[in-house]
Amino acid sequence: MAAAAPALKHWRTTLERVEKFVSPLYFTDCNLRGRLFGDSCPVAELSSFLTPERLPYEEAVQQDFRPAQVGDSFGPTWWTCWFRVELTIPEAWVGQEVHLRWESDGEGLVWRDGEPVQGLTKEGEKTSYILTDKLGEKDPRSLTLYVEVACNGLLGAGKGSMIAAPDPEKMFQVSRAELAVFHRDVYKLLVDLELLLGIAKGLGEDNQRSFQALYTANQMVNVCDPAQPETFPVAQALASKFFGQRGGESQHTIHAMGHCHIDTAWLWPFKETVRKCARSWVTVVQLMERNPEFIFACSQAQQLEWVRSYYPGLHARLQEFACRGQFVPVGGTWVEMDGNLPSGESMVRQFLQGQNFFRQEFGKMCSEFWLPDTFGYSAQLPQIMRSCGIKRFLTQKLSWNLVNSFPVLKTVAKNRDKGRTNHSAFLFGFGDGGGGPTQTMVDRLKRLCNTDGLPRVQLSSPERLFSALEGHSEQLCTWVGELFLELHNGTYTTHAQIKKGNRECERILHDVELLSSLALARSAQFLYPAALLQDLWRLLLLTQFHDVVTGSCIQLVAEEAICHYEDIRSHGNTLLSAAAAALCAGEPGPEGLLIVNTLPWKRTEVLALPRSGGAHSLALVTVPSMGFAPAPTPTSLQPLLPQQPVFVVQETDSSVTLDNGIIRVRLDPTGRLTSLVLVASGREAVAEGAIGNQFVLFDDVPLYWDAWDVMDYHLETRKPVLGQAGTLAVGTEGGVRGSAWFLLQISPNSRLSQEVVLDVGCPYVRFHTEVHWHEAHKFLKVEFPARVRSPQATYEVQFGHLQRPTHYNTSWDWARFEVWAHRWMDLSEHGFGLALLNDCKYGASVRGNVLSLSLLRAPKSPDATVDMGRHEFTYALMPHKGSFQDAGVIPAAYSLNFPLLALPAPGPAPAAAWSAFSVSSPAVVLETVKQAETSPQGRTLLLRLYEAHGSHTDCWLHTSLPVQEAVLCDLLERRDPTGPLLLRDNRLKLTFTPFQVQSLLLVLQPPPN
């Protein structure tokens, strides 16, 4: 039955002929696709139960199910519809493969015998569940399934566009529920033909092999009669011949790994992610079962933890496949966090919690950091990863359209290391609840294991990929410093409450851990709250997910995050009180307050002390490093001398001058800064003829990603906000504190008030700001033109700082028109500089000599309410001589963020000041003190220090705690093999390289009583 000799072939007609042969839309009455399913019959009985809650299976199936029909709609958004599906398979189908075909708008999960068995998501090309590969004569033909359908799509329920705020009234429909015979032989031919079409199109008309693929497909259509399965083997043989033609030795190798990027919360709430994980991974379990060579990489410990607690049966299966090496936990972190905003310590905890979880549940830790989707990459990541047992890193900026028509060829074309390495990675699978890879994807990849003209595709693992790449590591290039993502710069500012919650909770957990450690060391009765602290840390780590702390989530998620912060605050405060009580126990001193300094240097600051009757009084207190001091009584307030008190003077034009002998601040009648002088040198910090503390508004309309992106062109719309003269008034009149305050109408709808505060002895002036913000697509910043010239500014990052340009010379410079910083930024020239500190902001920039802090945005998608309402934040200005390192900008920024604590003592408070730790070098910061994860008798502490100046430094760590043994360890708290450090006179010596992070285990002596 040889076909007639081919006529002169036209590329397009031939290609489209084959397309029509496999089309699900055209000619299905006679083409091959139309034969994929054979006989079908409706399900015997369909009934449903609708609920606003996400119920466990056991509870759901007990409910009252009402008759339902295909075509029915259910909802609204975020509800769940449970379907009971009674099936009776016709006897005539014995010997056939039988599927349940299910199509609905919502995301479905099939339950069989009380266990989840498969996800059903149209958007993830999963619309059929295999009931049996081959119906046996004796197999039961009647069974009951449940399908749990969430009333949301793969990407939530955006109204009108994907990232629009969700439509709360959306309804969802079941459009198909039936049994059908599946023709496996037709399916195989379809895979062949679609792949050949993909190759023909992908390689294009310039390519010889492309025509070979097209003509093979054409010939297959010639010989194949869809109505006569006996013609299929001939067609199949043609395809096998094509795919069997081998490539050469130089062929590029693609490591194809199944993956499913599930955003831990984004356009849907956290709780829906729990179900997205179950739906996706149960589908993956089926694929792994059917394809022993298929490997699936799975990241984010939090998601696995959810499945462990909500779907223990599925978790056990995942563990089983992990043992077989098919299910590969990757990443090492608790969630795939944002790469910019979390603090250094938070990043460490992401790995600590993640790696411990992976080791506990899957028997080993991850060897690669996995961050495909992030809005930036901190320069500290390599050091942190390495000290967490990870040398490998995988990332890509994913498009949500994870699988294109023929992505394999694109993987090769887009490889940036052509000629340097002949291996690349290809992650395949529908993300975000699409259920990961499909059998079709796996089958396509298998056919490409070695075909001439195409890259060699291996179903591979991260281990094999990285080992292959490491084989060529000497050929690869090195990038120094941060990998700045030139996109999504709005996420440093969007959702100010979340940013503030993140910063505050990082502080609270720091303080609780330190104070609890001190209590542990001093009191035999004190129990370190290790379990509760782990829970609180995990909550914070969860909110650092790359669509939460960034503010790019829907309102529902933001509200949950705010609740989590509230939880951490309230538990944190309780824990602080408990630790303070333990520290005071047995002390002979007077009742009252314990003044605590949680930072590793001595501080003298003005503190508001609570007095009886709810009043406060200001007092200047001195507290030693990481320790406490008794509170001064009203009669024992320390004399200010030799410190100069703060003077506040208001001129007749109503401008105000604040002066504490260190700096002198002059505000114009509208509250703007006209002068900032370092008194000792007389040096002016405000640029000549310019004005600081200038609020500016910008139009903020990005191209598409509203909450994410601020575009460079927003800078062209700068409008200074002008105040009214006469609004400035003196607040606190001087002495230990002086202040002035003013109101400013930002726009017809938004206003702010600000108190400018100068304390005795303080090297910086603070700006306490309250804003009522009601805008749409506007961006508020505050600017400070400095009398400083430098081509680069310095910004704090995790465990250190880095420089970025202040000019727009090249496209690389220009692209950094909006950058991120943690607690401080600084612009310095030789001998002098100006630092801008903040207590909860992350967006910043310095252009020329103007330091600018980004305060509030007003995007409307995906959360239409984001940032509307009241905000409170503080920033501060610190002019200094010398370098910012020598001038103490870093401790000043710490002080602004970690206020001294005045904790009520239930009984007598200690009468004398006490310090637990101090460090001899100002370059070294003792960042963290906590109980060690593994702590025999609970009496081992973990200390984390880092070098903050960017220098090689030796220092002495001094402690007053009864330390038995001190040993270095890594970030996962594994002891360094070099053994204990020399400890003499309560001191030990440490040596740091620039920005090095070091951790230390201190084993304490048994408790004193």
Ligand SMILES: [Zn+2]
């Ligand atoms: Zn993502």
